Amino acid sequence: MSASTTSRPPVLRARGLVKTYGPVVAVDGVDIDLYAGEILAVIGDNGAGKSTLIKCLTGAEVPDVGTIEVDGKPVSFRNPQDAHAVGIETVYQTLSLAPHLDIASNLFLGRELRRPGPLGSILRMLDRAEMRRSAADKVAALGIRTIQDIAQIVETLSGGQRQAVAIARAVAFGSRIVVLDEPTAALGVRETVQVLDVVKGLRDRGMAVVLISHNMPNVFEVADRILIQRLGRVAAVVTPETHTPADAVAIMTGAVRSEGNR
Amino acid sequence: MTTIERTGELTAADLFRSRPLTRLQRLQRLLHRHPEISPLVVLLVACVAFSFANDRFLTPSNASLILQQVAIVGALAVGQTLIILTAGIDLSVGALMIFVSMVMGTLAGNVGLPGALALFIGLAVGALAGLVNGALVALVKLPPFITTLGTLSIFTALALLMSHGTSIQGKDLGSVLTFTATSMAVGPFQLTVGVLLMIAMYLGLGYVLNWTAWGRHVYAVGSDESAARLAGVRTDRVLLSVYVVAGLLVGLSAWVLIGRNNAATTSAAVDANLDSITAVVIGGTSLFGGRGRLTGTLIGALTVGVFRNGLSLARVDVLYQTLSIGVLIIAAVTLDQWIRRTGAQR
Numbered sequence: 001m002s003a004s005t006t007s008r009p010p011v012l013r014a015r016g017l018v019k020t021y022g023p024v025v026a027v028d029g030v031d032i033d034l035y036a037g038e039i040l041a042v043i044g045d046n047g048a049g050k051s052t053l054i055k056c057l058t059g060a061e062v063p064d065v066g067t068i069e070v071d072g073k074p075v076s077f078r079n080p081q082d083a084h085a086v087g088i089e090t091v092y093q094t095l096s097l098a099p100h101l102d103i104a105s106n107l108f109l110g111r112e113l114r115r116p117g118p119l120g121s122i123l124r125m126l127d128r129a130e131m132r133r134s135a136a137d138k139v140a141a142l143g144i145r146t147i148q149d150i151a152q153i154v155e156t157l158s159g160g161q162r163q164a165v166a167i168a169r170a171v172a173f174g175s176r177i178v179v180l181d182e183p184t185a186a187l188g189v190r191e192t193v194q195v196l197d198v199v200k201g202l203r204d205r206g207m208a209v210v211l212i213s214h215n216m217p218n219v220f221e222v223a224d225r226i227l228i229q230r231l232g233r234v235a236a237v238v239t240p241e242t243h244t245p246a247d248a249v250a251i252m253t254g255a256v257r258s259e260g261n262r
Numbered sequence: 263m264t265t266i267e268r269t270g271e272l273t274a275a276d277l278f279r280s281r282p283l284t285r286l287q288r289l290q291r292l293l294h295r296h297p298e299i300s301p302l303v304v305l306l307v308a309c310v311a312f313s314f315a316n317d318r319f320l321t322p323s324n325a326s327l328i329l330q331q332v333a334i335v336g337a338l339a340v341g342q343t344l345i346i347l348t349a350g351i352d353l354s355v356g357a358l359m360i361f362v363s364m365v366m367g368t369l370a371g372n373v374g375l376p377g378a379l380a381l382f383i384g385l386a387v388g389a390l391a392g393l394v395n396g397a398l399v400a401l402v403k404l405p406p407f408i409t410t411l412g413t414l415s416i417f418t419a420l421a422l423l424m425s426h427g428t429s430i431q432g433k434d435l436g437s438v439l440t441f442t443a444t445s446m447a448v449g450p451f452q453l454t455v456g457v458l459l460m461i462a463m464y465l466g467l468g469y470v471l472n473w474t475a476w477g478r479h480v481y482a483v484g485s486d487e488s489a490a491r492l493a494g495v496r497t498d499r500v501l502l503s504v505y506v507v508a509g510l511l512v513g514l515s516a517w518v519l520i521g522r523n524n525a526a527t528t529s530a531a532v533d534a535n536l537d538s539i540t541a542v543v544i545g546g547t548s549l550f551g552g553r554g555r556l557t558g559t560l561i562g563a564l565t566v567g568v569f570r571n572g573l574s575l576a577r578v579d580v581l582y583q584t585l586s587i588g589v590l591i592i593a594a595v596t597l598d599q600w601i602r603r604t605g606a607q608r
Contacts, residue, residue: 060492096492098482102551110494111476124474153295154501169493177448 009072011036011179011208012057012088019052026052026173027063028232034177039199039209041219042228045252050212051093051181053229056154057210058090058179059083070177081110089175093113093182099155103147104128107169108153122146138172139164142198160191167195171202178202184218196222216245228252275530293601297546297602298558300597303567304544304590312572319575322450334359334522335534336560337460337494337515339541340467341508344557346542347471348504349485349551350399350406354391355512355537357417360528362388362516364421367526370439371430377438385513391417392509393502402502419573421528432524442521456518463511468556480504484551540587541566548602565590 012034034040037103044050050164053098055061057068059077068075070086073262077083080090096108096166113127114120115133120127138148154162163183170178180199184192189217199222202209213219222239236251250256283291293300313320338355345352369375375383391413397408432440442456471477479500482490491497523530545562547554566587570588573583 081496090492092492094489094492096486096489098485098489098493098552100485101478101481105482106493108484109478109490112478114475123469124476126473126475126478128473140593156291156294240431 007059008035010034011071013072014057015067015202017053017056017063017068019049019056019061019063025232026058027092030066030229030232030234032234033209034208036176036208036211037203038224039203039208041075041210041211041213041223041226042229043213043216043226043248043252044235045218048229048252049232050229054090054179054181054212056211057083058088060090060092073154082239084175087176088179089170089173089177090179091163091166091170091183093185095162097154097162097166100153102151102153103139103157104132104150104166106165107135107138107172109169113262135168139168142168142171142201160188161187163195165192167198171207172200176205177208180195181212182214183211184213184215192218216248219248220245230254244248285484290601290603293546293597294538294553296555297548297553297598297601298561299546301545301558301561301565301585301594305561305568308565308568308572309386312568312576315572318574319451324571324575325454328564328567328571329353329451330454330522331571332563333454333456334461334515334519334531334535335541335566336537336563337456337463337518338512338534339545339559339563340460340463340556341426341511341515342538343542343545343547343554343556344467344471344504344508344511345406346539346547346549347413347551347554348501349487349549350501350504351396351539351549352406352410352505354395354413354417354533355408355508355515355532356531357414357427358388358391358509358512359464359516359519359534360531361391361417361421361424363519363526363530364425366439366516366520366530367430367435368424369470370436371434371526376503380436381438381517383515384520385510388516389506389510392506392512395509396502396505399505400498405414425526425528429525429529430506430528435520439517439520439526440524442518443524450534452502454521459514459518463514464556464560467507476500481552484553486552502605537566540591543598544590546594546598548598549595550602552601562594576589 010033012032014030014032015031017027028051032205042050042053050214052061055250056063059082062078075082075086083159098109101109108131113189115127119125132150139147139150147164154165157165163186167180167183183195183199187195196218199209199211211223223240225237225239226248227237228248230252238248248258270382275364318324323517338359340356342352353491365387366380368378370377371403396415398404399406400529430483442454442459445452471480479490482493482495483497484498487497519531520526528551541563542559543559543562544565545554545560547558569590570583573586574580
């Protein structure tokens with residue numbers, strides 16, 4: 001995979017990203033290339049700047065310095081909507097679901113469907129039946145079997161079910177770049193396998209996937225390239241073929257200096 | 263309800279999760295999904311009890327009277343529900359209603375503007391006051407409680423400054439502003455335009471909350487504001503618009519108030535403020551935001567009206583009315599806390 005990725009232009013390209021919070025430098029000059037049809041894992045110790053980096057790429061934070069290009073065109077995100085507009089979707093660790101709304105309402109939150117005709121255009125009436133039907137299709141298409149009732153209130157779902165809803169929402173709307181922040185952290189073994197299958201399926205459909213995870217076995221199972229963050233910088237970019245999980249952990253913790261193939 | 267077919271065998275955890283619910287859990291879930299059921303039960307039980315206490319209670323004329331007595335608080339509670347759904351609270355609605363009624367009354371009665379223009383300007387003042395509350399809450403990020411505590415004093419003072427403490431009588435206000443007092447027969451009931459306007463407010467906002475994207479976003483913001491923002495909802499805009507719409511609804515309530523009193527006066531409806539919160543809370547809307555229905559608020563307002571009316575028909579001391587409503591509030595909030603635990607259990 002890495003051989004083919006270098007010959008094509010990246011779908012997302014970031015250069016020199018810096019983000020500070022007062023005296024804290026969370027991201028300190030990070031470069032990223034992301035290609036279509038690959039899974040790029042981002043790993044790093046707590047406080048290495050993974051989450052902040054991802055927030056800069058998805059519009060949740062505005063970087064202080066640095067450029068981001070999507071398909072070679074410079075973009076600047078002021079909010080997550082700007083990132084949605086160019087096809088970047090995010091599943092946050094906090095899942096960003098509204099607990100009191102049902103699954104279908106959550107899937108379509110912020111992009112609700114209206115009834116056709118004057119009911120929709122003048123009375124702005126929602127097409128709840130169509131949203132439920134479509135939501136059930138999207139959830140089923142991902143092979144998520146733990147969700148029984150699409151009209152169920154999210155508050156009454158288990159952690160794994162909520163994760164499934166959040167992933168379904170991120171990938172259901174034709175995005176090309178999906179960012180998953182710790183998608184398996186709250187899941188059991190069985191649900192983890194299901195989610196990783198979904199993630200591989202996204203890559204096989206030609207999407208670019210950014211996977212943030214603490215779970216080394218998961219990362220080495222699915223990732224094509226692994227970006228190792230350390231103290232706000234990119235310590236190395238390695239592949240599962242050239243490095244072992246132990247190597248990655250050594251770079252991550254600073255026991256070994258970067259010798260990765262950038 | 264759409265069901266996704268399960269395939270494959272279940273794990274032990276799945277089996278545990280799909281274990282049958284106890285009867286109490288079923289009830290809890292039902293109330294969780296339909297928060298208006300419990301106040302409806304209270305209302306029906308109260309109606310039956312009061313009809314035994316006095317034959318006159320369940321007559322169309324008494325029912326009409328209750329509706330007219332409820333109209334002001336009921337109308338005010340529409341805007342209050344909207345704000346409480348966003349996990350806010352508005353202490354200024356009562357003061358704003360009186361202020362707007364004085365604006366309308368002064369413009370029509372003292373300045374001599376046409377009634378329709380005075381009404382329009384009054385509604386605009388209501389929306390503008392809502393915009394001030396909304397800007398302080400959504401943009402300056404002040405807590406709604408403190409914001410509206412401040413504007414409560416401001417609106418009260420403005421109303422008194424404007425009127426110099428005097429009232430403007432109905433005959434000076436013209437036909438438009440007192441139109442809400444017009445009475446008409448609807449079947450066996452004698453309803454005023456004010457009552458009908460209140461019902462129209464419930465139907466209108468009820469539609470918007472349940473059937474439009476904006477309504478979904480109001481619930482999402484109240485449910486979890488940061489989650490809604492990350493999901494792509496412009497939460498600041500939603501919050502700001504909620505307060506503007508609430509201000510407009512308070513303006514309409516002021517119109518109902520003028521009709522009911524047949525005057526614009528600063529000494530009217532001083533309890534309406536807290537009564538509107540009472541109606542929302544008894545109606546099953548959660549003070550923590552995100553859960554509740556407008557039908558519940560209407561039932562809550564009617565429940566308060568029925569208790570006051572029924573207890574006075576039963577010749578119970580007026581202080582017991584106040585006491586019983588206090589008990590109702592605490593019972594409603596206790597029930598809400600219990601219902602909220604559903605989510606944590608599963």
